[in-house]
Amino acid sequence: MVLEAIIKSRFALTHPLAMLFFAIAITTVSMGISIATFPDYSSVLCIAFITIGSMPVLFQIFTQEETEEAEHPASPATFLERHFNIISVFVFLFIGIAITYCFWYLYLPTELGETIFAEQDKNLERIGQLRGQATAGAALMACESHDFWALSLSCIFANNAVVLIWSLILAFFYGAGAIFLIAWNASVVGIAVGQEILVNGLSGGLIRAIGLIPHGIFEIGGYVVGAIAGGIISAAIAKKIYLKKEFEIIIKDVIILVIIAFILVLLGALLEGFLLLSG
Numbered sequence: 001m002v003l004e005a006i007i008k009s010r011f012a013l014t015h016p017l018a019m020l021f022f023a024i025a026i027t028t029v030s031m032g033i034s035i036a037t038f039p040d041y042s043s044v045l046c047i048a049f050i051t052i053g054s055m056p057v058l059f060q061i062f063t064q065e066e067t068e069e070a071e072h073p074a075s076p077a078t079f080l081e082r083h084f085n086i087i088s089v090f091v092f093l094f095i096g097i098a099i100t101y102c103f104w105y106l107y108l109p110t111e112l113g114e115t116i117f118a119e120q121d122k123n124l125e126r127i128g129q130l131r132g133q134a135t136a137g138a139a140l141m142a143c144e145s146h147d148f149w150a151l152s153l154s155c156i157f158a159n160n161a162v163v164l165i166w167s168l169i170l171a172f173f174y175g176a177g178a179i180f181l182i183a184w185n186a187s188v189v190g191i192a193v194g195q196e197i198l199v200n201g202l203s204g205g206l207i208r209a210i211g212l213i214p215h216g217i218f219e220i221g222g223y224v225v226g227a228i229a230g231g232i233i234s235a236a237i238a239k240k241i242y243l244k245k246e247f248e249i250i251i252k253d254v255i256i257l258v259i260i261a262f263i264l265v266l267l268g269a270l271l272e273g274f275l276l277l278s279g
Helices: 002-006 009-014 018-037 039-071 076-082 084-107 110-116 118-135 148-174 179-238 245-278
Strands: none
Touching: 009 018, 009 039, 009 084, 018 039, 018 084, 018 110, 039 084, 039 110, 039 118, 039 179, 084 110, 084 179, 110 118, 118 179, 148 179, 148 245, 179 245
């Protein structure tokens, strides 16, 4: 409960940067606990501990957002303006987790790192194999063609849309449960940058990180908006307001948020497909 009490929802919303330091602290502690308890499963268990530690503050944030949506409904066009702080909270949480994974990937003993980063390493190996096949003219993400639309829609978007759907489902049933997928993606990004630093030095790692930004902004943005949508509806149901008129307002806003989330993921897939084929 100590970590959960470090940061409160109102403080996080008014000072989103604080979530960066919260993420660094909770990720480091989660790594230590997962290694000490179940080292063979620490790669996934660490993400679970990060999720558990983050859920109280994030669920409080969703509850506040749900109240705001119901009491002060506004045009969906002003979504970014109205929800800028909560989006910033997720972004800084993502960055904090990624930075921490990158740091410990570089400085933990190799044997220990091979255990706690095992699943992320496997994921990156699969991505590397697929990209290598694409450069040679073979399939990427189960696509038989290197046609732009086939690659972007049938492969990348289809895969990322599944992640988004799971983000919505987890957020709906577990409130802030979508943080599990967001934390997982952050860990993979952090280790990818760490691998690049080991091979090509700090400058190579920075170049790799910058290369992920163009399509990553849209993809992670889509997952975050999806998480917000699922979290708001989950908070509304938890407060048992589904028989009240304000629930109709919330449902309409959530539907629009889900549409925005899929559009962001689609834009990210198109951009990633373009970068892969032109690279």
